[in-house]
Amino acid sequence: MPEAPPDDRAALHVENVDVTYGRALSALRSVSLTVPPGGVVALLGANGAGKTTLLRAVSGTLRLHRGAITAGSIRYGSTALDGRDPVRAVRAGVVQVPEGRRVFAALTVEENLRTGGLGLGRRRPAQVQEARDRVFTLFPRLAERPRQAAGLLSGGEQQMLAIGRALMAAPRLLLLDEPSLGLAPLMVDRIAEVVREINTQGTAVLLVEQNAGMALSLADHAHVLEVGETRLAGPAAELARTDAVRRLYLGESADGQEAA
Numbered sequence: 001m002p003e004a005p006p007d008d009r010a011a012l013h014v015e016n017v018d019v020t021y022g023r024a025l026s027a028l029r030s031v032s033l034t035v036p037p038g039g040v041v042a043l044l045g046a047n048g049a050g051k052t053t054l055l056r057a058v059s060g061t062l063r064l065h066r067g068a069i070t071a072g073s074i075r076y077g078s079t080a081l082d083g084r085d086p087v088r089a090v091r092a093g094v095v096q097v098p099e100g101r102r103v104f105a106a107l108t109v110e111e112n113l114r115t116g117g118l119g120l121g122r123r124r125p126a127q128v129q130e131a132r133d134r135v136f137t138l139f140p141r142l143a144e145r146p147r148q149a150a151g152l153l154s155g156g157e158q159q160m161l162a163i164g165r166a167l168m169a170a171p172r173l174l175l176l177d178e179p180s181l182g183l184a185p186l187m188v189d190r191i192a193e194v195v196r197e198i199n200t201q202g203t204a205v206l207l208v209e210q211n212a213g214m215a216l217s218l219a220d221h222a223h224v225l226e227v228g229e230t231r232l233a234g235p236a237a238e239l240a241r242t243d244a245v246r247r248l249y250l251g252e253s254a255d256g257q258e259a260a
């Protein structure tokens with residue numbers, strides 16, 4: 001039976017999910033969240049809170065890291081996601097951009113992009129061309145250097161390429177892990193603009209970010225994880241006004257000033 005095409009109105013539902021690494025290390029406990037179709041949801045939290053783990057559970061890459069979902073469920077539209085099958089997630093329209101801009105350094109920009117649709121099976125050349133045109137329109141800096149080795153790109157350009165490669169799979173839901181990490185402020189602004197543009201074009205986004213200011217400015221809803229559990233959740237604009245988020249994640253002191 002041919003597979004159903006990805007559903008444009010699908011929502012991601014993570015319900016009471018527990019994740020364990022190896023035999024004992026509990027990384028998430030009873031975490032729930034929803035990303036509505038076309039929505040942007042931010043996931044904040046300190047190092048080790050479990051943000052990347054949640055993205056891995058959704059994208060099906062958890063097993064590659066010796067992790068497993070031990071309770072709860074994840075659904076994207078009508079597709080059940082079990083943390084163990086990245087191809088199933090990609091075919092349903094869910095694609096992750098991993099932390100650390102993992103591009104293939106020895107391959108060119110164009111070759112890296114070509115790896116982006118793998119897992120989707122055979123696609124019409126016109127579909128691939130359309131996806132590539134979209135990436136090059138979004139990232140003119142990549143369009144200017146299609147034959148440059150990815151390892152010679154700047155950090156910001158590599159992040160663009162990592163996002164571009166994910167877009168080659170025409171995702172309905174993009175999972176972004178720390179896209180601003182290690183980038184200069186101007187580049188962070190550019191990445192934020194791009195995320196907004198991708199979302200405006202209809203792709204939902206689940207965004208993990210240490211840069212809480214950026215994440216909250218982009219997101220409709222946000223969740224704060226603390227040591228594997230949800231500490232706060234709600235509309236992004238409301239969370240940005242809470243004392244805890246202002247102090248711990250936006251770098252403000254108790255009197256509302258920016259901390260030195």
Ligand SMILES: Nc1ncnc2c1ncn2[C@@H]1O[C@H](COP(=O)(O)OP(=O)(O)OP(=O)(O)O)[C@@H](O)[C@H]1O
Nearest residue numbers: 021025027045046047048049050051052053054065
């Ligand atoms: N492959 C793994 N094997 C064992 N433990 C792991 C593995 N990956 C992550 N962990 C542990 O799971 C917990 C959650 O890690 P995770 O990377 O999800 O956090 P994070 O919020 O994304 O942190 P960061 O902001 O530092 O990336 C941590 O205690 C981490 O040490």
